[in-house]
Amino acid sequence: MENTHTDKNFEQKLKQLQDDLIKMSEIVEKQIEIAVNVIKTKDSQDAQLTQNLDEQVDVAERDVRDLSFEIMTLHRPVASDLRLVFTALKVSKELERMGDHSRNLAKRAISISSSFDDELIEQMYSLGRNVQSMVNQVLDSFFKKDELKAKTSWNQDAEIDKEYKSLLKNLIERMHNKETSVVDEGTKPILIAKSLERIGDHATNIAEEVIFNITGHYIDLKKSDFE
Amino acid sequence: MVEQVNSFAIKTKNVSVHYGNKMAIDDVTINFTKNDVTSLIGPSGCGKSTFLRCLNRMNDVIDSCKVQGEFLLNGVTDIYGDSIQVETLREKIGMVFQKPNPFPKSIFENVAYGPKIHGLASTQSELNDIVMESLNRAGLYEEVKDRMDDIATGLSGGQQQRLCIARAIAIRPEIILMDEPCSALDPIATARIEELINELKENYTIIIVTHSMSQASRISQRTAFFHLGKLIEHGDTSKIFTKPDKEQTNDYITGRFG
Numbered sequence A: 001m002e003n004t005h006t007d008k009n010f011e012q013k014l015k016q017l018q019d020d021l022i023k024m025s026e027i028v029e030k031q032i033e034i035a036v037n038v039i040k041t042k043d044s045q046d047a048q049l050t051q052n053l054d055e056q057v058d059v060a061e062r063d064v065r066d067l068s069f070e071i072m073t074l075h076r077p078v079a080s081d082l083r084l085v086f087t088a089l090k091v092s093k094e095l096e097r098m099g100d101h102s103r104n105l106a107k108r109a110i111s112i113s114s115s116f117d118d119e120l121i122e123q124m125y126s127l128g129r130n131v132q133s134m135v136n137q138v139l140d141s142f143f144k145k146d147e148l149k150a151k152t153s154w155n156q157d158a159e160i161d162k163e164y165k166s167l168l169k170n171l172i173e174r175m176h177n178k179e180t181s182v183v184d185e186g187t188k189p190i191l192i193a194k195s196l197e198r199i200g201d202h203a204t205n206i207a208e209e210v211i212f213n214i215t216g217h218y219i220d221l222k223k224s225d226f227e
Numbered sequence B: 001m002v003e004q005v006n007s008f009a010i011k012t013k014n015v016s017v018h019y020g021n022k023m024a025i026d027d028v029t030i031n032f033t034k035n036d037v038t039s040l041i042g043p044s045g046c047g048k049s050t051f052l053r054c055l056n057r058m059n060d061v062i063d064s065c066k067v068q069g070e071f072l073l074n075g076v077t078d079i080y081g082d083s084i085q086v087e088t089l090r091e092k093i094g095m096v097f098q099k100p101n102p103f104p105k106s107i108f109e110n111v112a113y114g115p116k117i118h119g120l121a122s123t124q125s126e127l128n129d130i131v132m133e134s135l136n137r138a139g140l141y142e143e144v145k146d147r148m149d150d151i152a153t154g155l156s157g158g159q160q161q162r163l164c165i166a167r168a169i170a171i172r173p174e175i176i177l178m179d180e181p182c183s184a185l186d187p188i189a190t191a192r193i194e195e196l197i198n199e200l201k202e203n204y205t206i207i208i209v210t211h212s213m214s215q216a217s218r219i220s221q222r223t224a225f226f227h228l229g230k231l232i233e234h235g236d237t238s239k240i241f242t243k244p245d246k247e248q249t250n251d252y253i254t255g256r257f258g
Helices: A008-041 A044-075 A079-109 A118-143 A147-176 A183-215 B048-054 B086-092 B107-117 B124-137 B157-170 B187-200 B213-219 B247-253
Strands: B008-019 B022-033 B037-041 B065-073 B093-096 B175-179 B205-209 B222-227 B230-236
Touching: A008 A044, A008 A079, A008 A118, A008 A183, A044 A079, A079 A118, A079 A183, A079 B247, A118 A147, A118 A183, A147 A183, B008 B048, B008 B205, B022 B048, B022 B205, B022 B222, B037 B048, B037 B213, B048 B175, B048 B205, B048 B222, B086 B093, B093 B157, B107 B124, B107 B157, B124 B157, B157 B175, B157 B187, B187 B205, B187 B213, B222 B247, B230 B247
Parallel strands: B022 B230, B037 B205, B037 B222, B093 B175, B175 B205
Antiparallel strands: B008 B022, B008 B065, B222 B230
């Protein structure tokens, strides 16, 4: 168990910072979940919900930033406390970007042509589910300070990228074969897939921040031998 | 990296100190790089002041105090050996204490006393030069130049402490030991002393005991953390305050015990 702080006020604010981040990550995870479901359901109300949640995410990001500034100014954190504050700032930024991508992909998903077959929808949905799982893992690793879990989730990104490329190839082939009526219609799924892939990238960034937060070291993950 | 013998102002090895049966320092090995400011930090009773006082044999006067281990000045001179007199040692290793302790004499006499007894000036003019230069280096000359004959105890706390620094550097030491030199001063006087420490490191090696973590981080290039008589960690200040290797160091500097 971690030792308690001699400055209770400081300790309380560090806890508050983590709680704010937990709250923010819960909203973003919900946003991603809804957006991924919209790929299948095309529910416009749900798409609107991701938009509404995005506003909450922006407020949460500002809260994290304000509290981080307050902690830095009033308590001058050092060592692990300093790393936590910087990690909180960076993670909140990554979460905010994830929220934006979720909102955008949900908006595009409701206008996808019904001419697309189930196989394509299923492929996009599967990519979405995997991204969702990666995000969940990486956030869990942050709050539980689990280095191994952060590395494992970092590694998931390669799978996400593979899936994304395969989906992209499929879509481009369809456009070549003129299976889509117009190019514009074909690009929508590409942009959705791209949003999902970008969420994966942000999750990867968080994994790197989590490892720095825990160890104080940057790890060249490409050279690490975990699987 | 190859260690240059001459790059260290003081090298110590396996230092242990006992007060009677009580162990105050437990097998500490640490080297102090020339022209660096090194902060010794740790909770009260951790041994940091005891260790500092070993470096110029201030503990010699305490009968029950037994110092063991190796202490080398400039990598060669045994601080506790026969080749150097305590008086000569203290010419080379000066000290500034927690509470400013000027002699109840004039400002001039306070600074001139050391050079006089160590025979550093052969004429009055030389002595005047040393006093002026020392006060200048301590950043005090401009404030006292018109009242050099006034009694030193009439100066403010911050001025008195700078006078003590001027007194320490008047005998041209290589190393200055400081034992919480700012703990009795207000923030402005503290800032002035810290600025001075930064200037002095150009010419001197400074080892300072401080309870203020922010002071250690502001003024020192190296930081050593002591706990229960042991040296827990010693390294670059920037590293100690961002990513210390030891959990105990992290706990102390973040305020998780003390």
